Amino acid sequence: MLLIDCPWCGPRDDAEFHYGGEAHTLRPADPSALSDEEFAEYLFLQQNPRGLHLERWCHSDGCRRWFNMVRDTATNRILEIYPMGELPRSRAGLAAWRDNWRRNSAAELNARNRGG
């Protein structure tokens, strides 16, 4: 069992939450400019690390608000909880964001260049 510290409600049992998948997956602004391989990479590939993972959670049985989390998939230790639309504040969390293969993916470059 995880004790998850909802930014609004405080620490709650993980049964109250829903996992929302990997965070910071920018949708390409102009998907048709991507090859099928590049779009499939955006859609289907996950970071799936052994270690720090940046992911979205929703306090679905509570305040129903979304937030981001840095969690170590090997130990389940929660390093940091931070708001949607922001980047991690911890050095380790920020490094995990920077080192993610998505930062240089065609989909993300497309999203950034087109102001997505």
Added chain:
Amino acid sequence: MADHGAQACVTPIDVLATPPGGPRDAGITIRERRLLGKLLLRGDPHDTDFNDIVQRTVGTAPPITPNRCVFHDALAVIWLGPDEWLVVTPPGREDGLLDALAAGGVAVTDVSDQSTVIRLSGPRAREVLAQGCALDLHPRSFSVGSAAQSRIGRVRTTLWQVDDRPGYDLLVSCSFAAWLWTWLTDAGGEFGVRVEAG
């Protein structure tokens, strides 16, 4: 809009047909608070217009502290989120309040018939809840005026403490109300259960 006409309204707890009664010294007392009004408010608590209208119509400003509720004139205003509250009213008062809030420009929705409220009280009420709820219900962290959306007996429930007996109001959707009622009477069986008419 709830229909409180002369014709009998049947609630999900009525369907169970649990006869009232039980020992006077029961560890828990349970009853349905039938046909309460429930209004869902959305708004920015830092917007003075919104605050003023709620203050004027409901009689109290919406609580901005998470996990809290305020009581005023038989109404309970429960924090559900940073821009979301539930106002629980005595039966029949929701219509007038809804009109007054809507006239003031507040985003308000009548959700009275979506759920019902079970009042659980008595010296063992806290222990019974703790059997199926992961919240820390110890008085140092949960007391009169505390509120939370959580799970009781695996069912999504909004609960708030109303007095020090202790007494709790449990708001549960109609489709799970009979389950929660049955779960509570079962979990409270070892302490003695008194059922009161709604």
